[in-house]
Amino acid sequence: MTDEELARGCVSKNPAAQKLLFERFSRKMMGVCIRYADRTDEAEDMLQNGFIRVFEKIESFRGTGSLEGWIRRIMVNESLTHLRKNKIMKINIDIDDVQFMISGNNPLTGGENLNEKDLLKMIQQLPTGFRTVFNMYAIEGYSHKEIGEQLGISEGTSKSQYSRAKIHLQNWLQLEKASFEQVDNRH
Amino acid sequence: MKNTENIEKLFKETFEHFEADVNPQVWATVQSGINSGLGGAASTAAKFAVGKIIAGAAAVAVVAGSVWYFASNNNSKINSTSLNNKKQTEATSKDISQNILSENQLAENSSNTQRQKQTASSVHTSNPPQADNSQQIQNVSGSIDNATSTGFSSSDNSATPSPSEHKYGKGSDAPTSLIRGSQIQNSKSKPSKDNSTSDDQDADQPLTATIFANTESGDAPLTVTFSNQGIASSLSWDFGDGSASRENFPSHVFDKSGTYVVTLNAKNSSGSVSDKVTIEVRQISDITNIPNIFTPNGDGENDMFFFEMKNISSIGVAIYSQKEGGLVCKWNSLDGSWNGKKMSGDDAPEGVYIYSIQALGIDGVPHYEKGTITLIRKP
Numbered sequence: 384m385t386d387e388e389l390a391r392g393c394v395s396k397n398p399a400a401q402k403l404l405f406e407r408f409s410r411k412m413m414g415v416c417i418r419y420a421d422r423t424d425e426a427e428d429m430l431q432n433g434f435i436r437v438f439e440k441i442e443s444f445r446g447t448g449s450l451e452g453w454i455r456r457i458m459v460n461e462s463l464t465h466l467r468k469n470k471i472m473k474i475n476i477d478i479d480d481v482q483f484m485i486s487g488n489n490p491l492t493g494g495e496n497l498n499e500k501d502l503l504k505m506i507q508q509l510p511t512g513f514r515t516v517f518n519m520y521a522i523e524g525y526s527h528k529e530i531g532e533q534l535g536i537s538e539g540t541s542k543s544q545y546s547r548a549k550i551h552l553q554n555w556l557q558l559e560k561a562s563f564e565q566v567d568n569r570h
Numbered sequence: 571m572k573n574t575e576n577i578e579k580l581f582k583e584t585f586e587h588f589e590a591d592v593n594p595q596v597w598a599t600v601q602s603g604i605n606s607g608l609g610g611a612a613s614t615a616a617k618f619a620v621g622k623i624i625a626g627a628a629a630v631a632v633v634a635g636s637v638w639y640f641a642s643n644n645n646s647k648i649n650s651t652s653l654n655n656k657k658q659t660e661a662t663s664k665d666i667s668q669n670i671l672s673e674n675q676l677a678e679n680s681s682n683t684q685r686q687k688q689t690a691s692s693v694h695t696s697n698p699p700q701a702d703n704s705q706q707i708q709n710v711s712g713s714i715d716n717a718t719s720t721g722f723s724s725s726d727n728s729a730t731p732s733p734s735e736h737k738y739g740k741g742s743d744a745p746t747s748l749i750r751g752s753q754i755q756n757s758k759s760k761p762s763k764d765n766s767t768s769d770d771q772d773a774d775q776p777l778t779a780t781i782f783a784n785t786e787s788g789d790a791p792l793t794v795t796f797s798n799q800g801i802a803s804s805l806s807w808d809f810g811d812g813s814a815s816r817e818n819f820p821s822h823v824f825d826k827s828g829t830y831v832v833t834l835n836a837k838n839s840s841g842s843v844s845d846k847v848t849i850e851v852r853q854i855s856d857i858t859n860i861p862n863i864f865t866p867n868g869d870g871e872n873d874m875f876f877f878e879m880k881n882i883s884s885i886g887v888a889i890y891s892q893k894e895g896g897l898v899c900k901w902n903s904l905d906g907s908w909n910g911k912k913m914s915g916d917d918a919p920e921g922v923y924i925y926s927i928q929a930l931g932i933d934g935v936p937h938y939e940k941g942t943i944t945l946i947r948k949p
Contacts, residue, residue: 401604405597414588423593431596435603499584506581521578522585553577 386450393441405434408451412458418518419462421507425469433461459523463533466511505555513548520545777802779836779845787850790933794832794849795821802836802843810849825934827853855881855931863944866910866917875943876907877927882937885929892922892942910945920947 384392384403392400413430420426437457444453506514515534519525520541525533527541534541778800785794797819798805807815809822810830824830830849835842860877867873879885882904889899889908898918899908912918927939 396604398601398605401601402597405600409592409596410589411587413590413592414585417590418585418588426590427593427596430592431599431603434596434600438600438604499588502581502584503588506585517581521581549577552581556577 387446390441390444390446390450393438401438404437408454409434411451412454415455415458416462417503418506418522419459419466419515421511421514425465429458429462429465432465433458436461455523459519460533463515466515505552509548509551513544513551516541516544517548517552521549777836777838777840777843779834779843781832781834781845781847783832783847783849786847788852789854790824790827790851790931790935792824792849792851793821794824795819796832796834798834798836798845800836800843800845801838803838804836806835806837808833808835824849824851827851827933827935851933853931853935854933855879855883855929855935855937857882857927857929857937857939860925860927860939860941861943862941863946864910865946865948867948869948874907874909875925877939879904879929881932882929883932885927887928888926889943890924890926891918892924893919898923910947917947918945920945 384400389400389404389407393404409430412433413426416426416429416433417423420429433454437454440457444450506517509517516530519530519533520527527538527545530536530541531538536544778798779802780799782797782799783794784796785792796807805816805818807817807820807822809815809824809832811824811826811828813822815822822832828851830851832847832849833844834846835844856879858878858880861872861875864872864875875889885902885904885906887899887901887906887908888897890896891898898912900913901907910918921944923943923945925939925941925943927937929937929939931937
């Protein structure tokens with residue numbers, strides 16, 4: 384069954400089509416939500432509300448773009464709504480106040496070659512504001528202007544949040560790399 | 571710059587098509603959400619209703635917590651000042667009941683009182699830093715009668731009174747609950763003849779902003795419940811840490827230590843007034859006493875490299891060799907230390923090593939320590 388057929392089935396509220404659509408996209412969308420959340424149960428809330436929204440709005444899917452892209456956008460919006468409701472976005476946080484943690488409970492698993500679990504852990508340990516901007520810009524490909532509009536911050540704030548997030552990720556990657564290779568020259 | 575491109579590429583490629591396991595329960599919830607007639611809206615609403623109940627329970631817990639804190643404060647006072655025990659106990663229980671009253675009913679009480687006593691024509695700033703709660707309640711309810719003594723007269727309803735601000739020391743004498751504030755008397759306000767003044771006279775009510783915080787200092791993370799003891803039709807709160815709220819009774823968690831000035835802006839049709847309160851959040855986590863030398867020779871003295879930690883929740887330590895480069899030792903556990911051996915198990919040679927300690931306190935405070943440690947092997 385193609386995505387278009389699936390979408391049509393969901394418009395007519397066919398339970399089998401709804402289940403199939405969920406099965407086809409839920410793992411990918413969980414992969415989106417888990418980056419915006421910092422805990423799994425939080426990501427599950429986002430995913431759940433996102434899919435309910437998808438089934439509510441499925442009539443408005445025009446088939447001009449991909450169904451996956453359309454669902455993904457709804458998931459991101461739903462994740463942002465969730466964060467706005469439940470998190471302090473801490474957009475104004477000072478970079479010097481934040482340091483990366485190597486979590487004692489969750490040591491990195493990837494060794495020399497960082498795997499996706501390690502990278503996900505790094506994203507999740509970013510403060511909420513940094514994490515949100517980094518996700519939207521680097522992975523979803525939103526522009527800083529769009530991010531600003533979505534989050535109610537200026538374009539410049541989005542840019543500076545992003546570069547700060549990047550610095551943190553870089554530092555952390557370097558520290559991890561140094562752990563397995565060589566101490567870097569800053570010492 | 572090359573690094574910069576790499577990091578974007580690395581994350582983009584890793585997560586563009588990233589998939590994660592889905593809890594089967596999610597589909598069950600979605601299914602019941604879309605099959606409940608009205609679709610997701612109903613299910614979402616139901617979920618939020620549960621959330622509110624939980625939030626309510628949490629608020630009760632906060633009140634209970636503050637009462638306990640207050641009581642224990644007074645107990646310590648009894649010990650240190652040897653006051654009459656019985657009297658003190660009475661005062662404590664009175665304070666507790668007033669404290670509960672102030673959480674739940676004070677706003678209503680004081681606004682009723684103010685409606686009854688609306689003959690006043692000037693502004694009062696209630697500002698008793700050392701008063702106990704019951705006195706504060708009297709102050710607020712009686713404030714209109716005493717108003718002229720503060721000499722803050724208002725003839726213009728657009729006047730903005732300067733916000734009052736307090737900062738309390740950390741001593742046990744500081745009350746845990748305080749009321750202060752500013753209010754502005756609408757010049758058009760008339761004495762109310764009818765106790766059941768209705769909302770259509772809102773514009774004739776004195777607009778007041780008076781922050782009530784159930785506590786003003788404590789260890790991070792500190793939860794504080796705020797309310798306005800004054801009269802206004804809409805409130806906006808700025809918690810001074812980058813977050814805000816428009817709720818009537820917001821409960822806010824200050825994650826990190828610091829001094830936060832919380833601002834309340836109260837509005838009605840006649841204008842707006844504001845009030846401020848300072849919240850002190852103390853840091854309780856720390857990393858101290860990092861040595862700069864150790865001698866791992868098995869003589870029982872300074873054989874290990876470690877340091878003191880207070881209220882640290884997670885830690886990552888890495889030891890690098892300055893001479894050879896490269897990681898020598900690394901640990902992520904709170905009871906970790908370095909015994910002077912390489913990861914291969916061989917003794918590390920004498921020399922200078924670099925440590926990098928990254929830790930997170932239970933109060934949310936990050937700690938980052940970097941320095942050198944000299945390893946000496948005495949015979």
